[in-house]
Amino acid sequence: MARPRTFDEDSAVEAAMRVFWRTGYEATSTQDLCEATGLGRSSIYNTFTSKHALFDRALRRYAERFTAVQLEAIQDSTLPIRERVRRILWSAVEPLPDDPAGCFVINTIVELGPKDAELTALIDRDQELKIDALTSAIAAAQATGELDPAQDAAGLANYVFTVLGGLRVAARRNAPRAQQQAVVETALRLF
Amino acid sequence: MARPRTFDEDSAVEAAMRVFWRTGYEATSTQDLCEATGLGRSSIYNTFTSKHALFDRALRRYAERFTAVQLEAIQDSTLPIRERVRRILWSAVEPLPDDPAGCFVINTIVELGPKDAELTALIDRDQELKIDALTSAIAAAQATGELDPAQDAAGLANYVFTVLGGLRVAARRNAPRAQQQAVVETALRLF
DNA sequence: CAGGTTTTGTACTGATCATTCCACTAGCGA
DNA sequence: TCGCTAGTGGAATGATCAGTACAAAACCTG
Numbered sequence: 001m002a003r004p005r006t007f008d009e010d011s012a013v014e015a016a017m018r019v020f021w022r023t024g025y026e027a028t029s030t031q032d033l034c035e036a037t038g039l040g041r042s043s044i045y046n047t048f049t050s051k052h053a054l055f056d057r058a059l060r061r062y063a064e065r066f067t068a069v070q071l072e073a074i075q076d077s078t079l080p081i082r083e084r085v086r087r088i089l090w091s092a093v094e095p096l097p098d099d100p101a102g103c104f105v106i107n108t109i110v111e112l113g114p115k116d117a118e119l120t121a122l123i124d125r126d127q128e129l130k131i132d133a134l135t136s137a138i139a140a141a142q143a144t145g146e147l148d149p150a151q152d153a154a155g156l157a158n159y160v161f162t163v164l165g166g167l168r169v170a171a172r173r174n175a176p177r178a179q180q181q182a183v184v185e186t187a188l189r190l191f
Numbered sequence: 192m193a194r195p196r197t198f199d200e201d202s203a204v205e206a207a208m209r210v211f212w213r214t215g216y217e218a219t220s221t222q223d224l225c226e227a228t229g230l231g232r233s234s235i236y237n238t239f240t241s242k243h244a245l246f247d248r249a250l251r252r253y254a255e256r257f258t259a260v261q262l263e264a265i266q267d268s269t270l271p272i273r274e275r276v277r278r279i280l281w282s283a284v285e286p287l288p289d290d291p292a293g294c295f296v297i298n299t300i301v302e303l304g305p306k307d308a309e310l311t312a313l314i315d316r317d318q319e320l321k322i323d324a325l326t327s328a329i330a331a332a333q334a335t336g337e338l339d340p341a342q343d344a345a346g347l348a349n350y351v352f353t354v355l356g357g358l359r360v361a362a363r364r365n366a367p368r369a370q371q372q373a374v375v376e377t378a379l380r381l382f
Numbered sequence: 383c384a385g386g387t388t389t390t391g392t393a394c395t396g397a398t399c400a401t402t403c404c405a406c407t408a409g410c411g412a
Numbered sequence: 413t414c415g416c417t418a419g420t421g422g423a424a425t426g427a428t429c430a431g432t433a434c435a436a437a438a439c440c441t442g
Binding site for chain 1: 215291306315343349354365
Binding site for chain 3: 195196230234
């Protein structure tokens, strides 16, 4: 019963995600969100309750999608560990052509990290998931002799994602691609 | 002739810097700036002309100060190159106790990078200065045989500052200090 | 002490902010 | 086809935004 929606909720979140990603939380107005999603104010508030809640939805969408891709790369046992790490780092160097610059998660840490404990917790959980997966993959590679077992697996995993963060900041600044590629190769020397 | 100021311009910029550093550009209101600096609106606009101009002043202050410290570390020839690099990375792991989390420059890249070409140019120049200095120091170390001359000096310098960026993002998220220290040690293995 | 000049506090501007309200519309079940 | 319910568009809401106008105040010079 009753009138059905004329829009797709999922693609509205997708559109909002891209605006927040490009522009940040504070600098994005509800008007911007209306224009980006094609929805009216009422529909946005009726569906998502607030700007902050929509931001939360958008961030979750982003994190889930990118984490899935990275977990897939990490767990692809047809590739040597070194190539899997390369794929992870490479994602920062060769983003999809019309994605906004940088990483939405890192933008959020920087902008809202000190102010929004809930979002920080969400991001921490996501980060831990990836670190754990990479740690396991590295440990497995050490067990097969593919990697020096003397190294601390968790430490290496942490290192990889820290470098990734640095690359994503560099991407936000439009650093030359060749430079970033060189950094990836340098970082990979430990593998 | 005429009435003198009752405040110190420099310490007003310092106070503004710390608010912008902690809170970002958009989320800092002129009211916040009044409270942080202890000045009235009139004095702020009379002295600094606009919020954006004050932000610019604050960012320059920050960049000049931190760049000076880092250049000093880079050029301290009493230390082996490895220790100099360690000092650079260490600054992200052990910040001064009541400084805001993270790095004001990186916060600015992330928040305003895509929107503010002038600030981006300022940051790029600053970054280049540091990269060049570190490149020279690495090349010198290679010449004395302290470091393998086969490595690309500029590439290594770039790598160091990319890792530093990653560490500073981690600091903004309050990542455990021990984890960050481990990352520093891992990154240093290339030296 | 008086004149000139800049600073300072306060009150105000118009714009924009996130959010809400309400009348209207559109579809589904009866 | 009628009535219920939920979605929609647009006009409000009051708060806050960056920036300004202006008069009173404070200091230096003469």
